Amino acid sequence: MSEELLNLTLHVWRQDGPDDAGRFETHQAKDITTHMSFLEMLDVVNELLIENGKSPIAFDHDCREGICGTCGMVINGVAHGPQKLTTTCQLHMRQFKNGDEIWLEPWRASGFPVLKDLVVDRTAFDRIIQAGGYISIRTGSASEANELPVAKEIADQAMDAAECIGCGACVAACPNASASLFTAAKISHLSLLPQGQAERQDRARKMVAQMDAEGFGGCTNHGECEAACPKGVSLRWIARMNRELVRAMVTADAPIESRKR
């Protein structure tokens, strides 16, 4: 376990509130060990800022083990930073070199308004799920779990899609700020399973309509979302979402209206 100390220059996006124009501010991070996580490095910087009477850098984080999806920032132009399949909280400082300059920005998308510094409002994702990302089953009315077998490969595929943590890196990485990967992952997870068939078509139409209403862009197959996704959620789910949508549209009786934001 070799340990090295790093001195780094951080250029951090500071924005006092949703209506503030925002600007970059430069901070020094000194004597950072390579065993620290990226967020622990920011903790050290923040503790010093507080002791010096300054406002600490606001950033979202919670579980710090890569599963809750709360953390996320653009590090040197890359959502969640340089390490593949890794959330910001699991990124460690050994990925950086002494003297590095690091640029930190929030997710930038009109669907994710900045609340403060690196903290953005991702409630648009919640509204996309509310539009139809569920199977309607009343508590207590489920039948015996093994009554309906699900082929292992189908269950495995559903699980692949269900691994999305809702962090929003896909939106931040996309040149169109599209939420297609997020939306497609949930549509695919539920449409693959026999339990999800009854609402399959409605679900696809409503969730896509909500995604559009939130101001996210369309998918033009850049593939940046999959590259940035810390859970490796696959682009092929977007193709599946489009198939689901076409299928739903040709069988629809009436168009589904977008809900209000």
Added chain:
Amino acid sequence: MQLRSNEPTGPIENRWEKHKEANKLVSPANRRKYTVIVVGSGLAGGAAAASLGEMGYNVKCFCYQDSPRRAHSIAAQGGINAAKNYQNDGDSVYRLFYDTVKGGDFRSRESNVFRLAELSVQIIDQAVAQGVPFAREYGGLLGNRSFGGAQVSRTFYARGQTGQQLLLGAYQALSRQIEAGTVEMFSRTEMLDLIVHDGRARGIVTRCMKTGKVSPHIADMVILCTGGYGNVFYLSTNAKGCNCTAAWRTHRHGAAFANPCYTQIHPTCIPQAGTYQSKLTLMSESLRNDGRVWVPRKKEDVTKRPEDIAEEDRYYYLEERYPAFGNLVPRDVASRNALYVTNDGLGVGPEVDGERRGVYLDFGDAIDRLGEQTIQERYGNLFEMYERITNDSPYETPMRIYPATHYTMGGLWVDYNLETTIPGLFAGGEANFSDHGANRLGASALMQGLADGYFVLPFTVGNYLGEVRTLPPLAEDHADVTGAVTAVEERIQKLMNAPDPKHAPEHFHRMLGRIIWTKCGMSRNKEGLEKALRDIPKLRDQFWREVKITGTGEELNQTLERAGRVADFFELGELMCLDALRREESCGGHFREEHEENGEALRDDDNFSYVAAWEWTGTPGEPRLNKEPLTFEYVKPSKRSYK
């Protein structure tokens, strides 16, 4: 204070049914007239809010996270138990009940535990119907595994992300109700106080974490599903935001706090790497199935590379001390022994604060025996996670592990209905003390959270409201409401304006955590606990004098949020130490060095077979102890032995 468990009597297998038959209902047409507040959106809170909304109640749900999908239930890896007996290995509701009572070291209420085991089968049905992608066999039926030393395969799982998938199931059910308009969701909103009117819980005071606005929310009843208090140790496997504030605020209003000293220290976590460390990461317990735990026999070897230490110089302490169970001894035993060998100066890894706190978990033999391929299939993702954090590959060098706080069995005292000692205030999930006794078995936290949320609370809420019928209206300008709001605002001002501001709240939290971890952690003694009880109030005073928060209270201010939580951890930490001091026995996660026999825990059923329910008296450190005696009609107390 009267502690009435309100549990039904008669044959244990009929109690829950009998209880349901005897209780009151609210008619479907009347439910929308009642407002129910649910604080927390994890497995218990999310499931309760969704189910109550579905039934037609007017629900308001609150969480501090930016979305209800992020509650820390999401981080549970291993699985969820259910007595389905799909594997035909003789499992039954009774056996799950028996294992849970025994695993809890005979410190839980039999009626509650039986109900938990009974409901476990419905949880799986519910989750599967919601689309939770549990592991399946090639025939398409649900797969199971044996977990945490259980002798039957009753654990259902979704890769290493069972908690995530179950939580997303509850979150999606909740989202459906938000869309339907039965649940109003308040995310980034923190509960800072309880509104009590006429002796009943009638609402909460919250702070919006985006704007700092403090507001009252009035309701007919309040349910807390706010998780555990493991972050009192500062370092734990909990999320950084997990806190005890909501529960502690209600304790200060009269809700008894039960068994705070029962905390679970999980043996296989990645050790602390430095003083800056912000949290600890759990590695699944399944690793002990194939890994061998050891430390160097000689102190001079602790800095050597493990590969350079000869076989005869390796001390496989669990295998030597517990030949029958070896590396698979229960969590508390494995944790305590790691403490002892590192106390003896045999710990490995980097020095933090002058101590090496780590032991090896070695897969060398398993790789030789089974091949790297098999080990990769079993533990590939865990090895990857370990390498991402430590930069060491467990295929090449032994893992380093050390115990870390993982779960808190203690919590708000509740009766069989999950009602606290304040009428109209209920608690579910890890926030209550109910089902795990002094020690929780693996894969039973998810089970309890969902049993409470989907199946117990939706019923007992109806019983409460059916009994009280109509509560008098409570206006926002009533003194009980404005008083609570003012108290919250004054406390925020007090935190913002410490007389001699010097340090960020983390500084004090780390110091508190150090006291609790060393004096009220895996192994406790009178002298240490008494010292902690002298040190904590001093540190608390220093905190209130010197805590430094920049910015204002009327904006997004993460330092202020943390400070408020740390302030409550000080009071809870003191109660924990007091409870640990008074409990002059060793049971489950609570090990008192004075009460052991040949190094093994010595329970004292004659004097301590009770739930310690602590009552707030107005002064921190001077609570009143109330006892709920525990009786065992079905599972007769016996001694745990793993030698």
